[in-house]
Amino acid sequence: MGKPRFFSAELEGEVVELRGEEAHHLAKVRRVKVGEEVELFDGAGQIIIGRVNKLEKGSAEIEVLEKVRKEPDRTEITVAVALAKGSRWDWLIEKCTELGAANIWPVLFERSVVKGSGAEGQLAKWNRRALEAAKQSGQVYLPEITQPRELEEVLKDTKNDYLGLVGTLNESAESILAVLNKADQAKQIVLLVGPEGGLTDEEQELATASGYEPVYLGENILRVETAAVGLLAAVKAWQDAR
Numbered sequence: 001m002g003k004p005r006f007f008s009a010e011l012e013g014e015v016v017e018l019r020g021e022e023a024h025h026l027a028k029v030r031r032v033k034v035g036e037e038v039e040l041f042d043g044a045g046q047i048i049i050g051r052v053n054k055l056e057k058g059s060a061e062i063e064v065l066e067k068v069r070k071e072p073d074r075t076e077i078t079v080a081v082a083l084a085k086g087s088r089w090d091w092l093i094e095k096c097t098e099l100g101a102a103n104i105w106p107v108l109f110e111r112s113v114v115k116g117s118g119a120e121g122q123l124a125k126w127n128r129r130a131l132e133a134a135k136q137s138g139q140v141y142l143p144e145i146t147q148p149r150e151l152e153e154v155l156k157d158t159k160n161d162y163l164g165l166v167g168t169l170n171e172s173a174e175s176i177l178a179v180l181n182k183a184d185q186a187k188q189i190v191l192l193v194g195p196e197g198g199l200t201d202e203e204q205e206l207a208t209a210s211g212y213e214p215v216y217l218g219e220n221i222l223r224v225e226t227a228a229v230g231l232l233a234a235v236k237a238w239q240d241a242r
Contacts, residue, residue: 043142076102164212
């Protein structure tokens, strides 16, 4: 079993101090004692192995024993997906974080069930969900999660060298593997997943005009979160096999 993991945005110096929720989690939830070793990560590739030197109410002092830097994947993966309801969206964030998505972009489509009203205030909650998933899974990088945005705005928010994939039930579309084999020079792979009702013809044309290539998702109609996580897992498997 690995060392207990905790998050700290600042990992500079020879001693790191945890405060607030992370200190509480260390002392009261995980019940780590003085002298025990822990792992700290900053969500941006930096990892520290340290020893707990001091525990006080609301704080924990960690002596740095070892520093490790994990470089990001050469090609970052972005999941641009129709906003789903409640626990389904929480599950999507959790699984996308575990699989290593660099970005999660909630997208508002014409046929979206959730239209984004009230979702703007949920960003802090979504980030907490991602953090919990990263701590549990051993993920080093935290995804950047944006506010819900219209499709047209999302399509503009990509790197110069990117490969855009849009899921479809159209059997004439290429397989995901066939499309991914074109991605050798891509700095970013964007997975665009619409609502269960699918993209409108206008939205499909807009995505295609922006360079997105349709990929066949199979004959079954998938929930938003199933399609998004399935596509991401397929891309990660392809990426790890390169």
